[in-house]
Amino acid sequence: MTKKKILIIDDNPDILLGLQALLADAGYNVEVSEQIQHTFLATHDASDLPDVLLLDMLLSGQDGRKITKQLKSQDSTKHIPIILFSAYPSAENDARLAGANDFIAKPFDIDALLAKIEHFTS
C-alpha cells in the first residue's frame, strides 16, 4: 500500500524537522518546505499533489489563508484537505472562513494532530 503524502509548509525549519520525523514514524510519506516556491503551489505539477496539506497561517511574507482560498477555488486542488495552524488560537475562525478543512493551534497537541491527519487520510 502506498504511503499517504503529507506536505508541510512552515517557515520554521525546526518545526518542519520535528513534524517530518513524527509523521514519518507514523507511516506517512512526508514532504516539507519553508517556502511555497518549491511546492506544487508554484510548480503546478498535478502529479505532485499531497493527500493532506499542513500549512502555517503566517509564513514569512505569505498568508496561509490566501493560499487556502486560492487552492479551494481551483478545481484541480479544491479536494486537498488543508489543516491550517497558528500560534494564535483565536485564528481558528479565520482559518475556517478561508476554507481550511481544519485548524490546530501551536504548540500542537501531538495526539490531536495525528488524529486529524488520520481522519483526512483514512
Next chain:
Amino acid sequence: MMLEHPNKNKRGIDTAKNFAEALQESEERFRLMADTAPVMIWMSDITGSCTYFNKGWLDFTQRTIEQEYGNGWLEDVHPDERERCFTTYMSHLHKREPFRMEYRLRRFDGKYRWVLDHGVPRFTPCGIFAGYIGSGIDITELKETEEKLRQSITERVELEQRKDEFISKASHELKTPVTSIKTFAQVLANRSKKRGDEEALRFIIRMEAQLNSLIRLIGDLLDLTRLQTGKLFLHKEIFDLDQLVVETIENLQGTTQTHQLLLEQCIPIQVYGDRERIMQVLFNLLTNAIKYSPDAQKVLLRVEKEGDQAIVSVQDFGIGIAQDQQTKIFERFYQAPNESQRTYPGLGIGLHISQEIIKHHSGKIWVNSNNGKGSTFRVMLPLQKEVCDDKEKNSDY
C-alpha cells in the same frame, strides 16, 4: 368735601424719600458686593448692550468702563472666539434664556485667559425683560490641569495597549520554539518506547511535563492580555461537569507522586460553558492545592448540587490563607505578604484568571481557609438549564 389730614402730604413725601433711600442703599449694596466678589460681573440692557462691569472685570482687563461699554468688551475676546461668543450671547438674548460659554479674554498683561461666563436674563417685578446679568471666572488653570490629565490618561492607555501587545507578541514568539521542542520530544518518546529504552523515556516524559508547564504559563500570560483587552473568547457547550472533574484528576494524578487526588463525592451534573476553560480553572485549583500543601498527602474533591447550582470543591491540608487575604488572592499579580509564603513559585495570575473565567460563566469562586489548616476552594456554576435560558446574555465576549 372731606378735608385732607394736614400730615398726609408730608407722610407721602416721607414714604417716597424712604423708598429712594432704600433703593439707593440696595444699589450701593449691590455695587459693594459686585466690586468685592472675586469674579467678573457684567450687566446689559434689553438690546444686549453692556451697561455695567464690576471692578473685578476692569481690574482683569485694565481698560476703562467706557472702553468696555456697549460691545466694547468684545475687543478683549480672542479674535478666534469673538464671533462665536457674540452669536451665543445674542441668540440666547433673543430667547431670553440663560447661557454658559467659555472663551479666551485678554488680560491686562496681553495674555489670553480662559473664562467661564454664565449669563442669566433679568426681569422687572412686573415680568418685563430688563437685560442680562452675568459673571465670569478665570478657569485657565483648571483647563490646563484638565488637559494635562487628559494627556496623561491618553499616554497611560497607549502604554497599557503597548504592554498588552508586547505580552501577546512575546507569548506568540515563545510558542514557536516550544512547538518544535514538543514535537522533537514526542518523536524521541515514540522512538525510545520502540527501542525499549525505559530511562530515556522517563526523562522525556519529565521533559514533556515541564514543557507543558511552560505552555500553560505562556497561555496564562496570553489570557491576562485577553482579559485586559476584553478578548477572552469562550466556546460554550453543554457538557458533563462530573466527567470533566474525573478527566482533570486523571491528567494531573500522573504529574504528582506526593499527593493522592481523591474524589470524595461526585454526582452527574451538566453545565453550559467552555469545557477547556473550566478544566483550566480546575487544573489551577488542583496544582495550587498540591503546591501549597507540601507536607500533605491528599487533596479532596467534591462535585455537588446546591439548589440551582453545581459546586466543585477542592480541599487541601496545607498552609492555608489568612482571613484578610482571602479576597486579595484573586487579584491580579497577588503576592502573599508573608515572607515564608513568598518562597512558593508563581506569578500571581492563576487565581485571577480562574475568577474571571468563572465570572464569565455567571458563576462564583471563593475560598474558606484557616492559616495553617488548609483551604477549600469552591467553584459555583449555574446548572445547564438556567444558563441556557440566559445564553444570549452571557455569550462570548
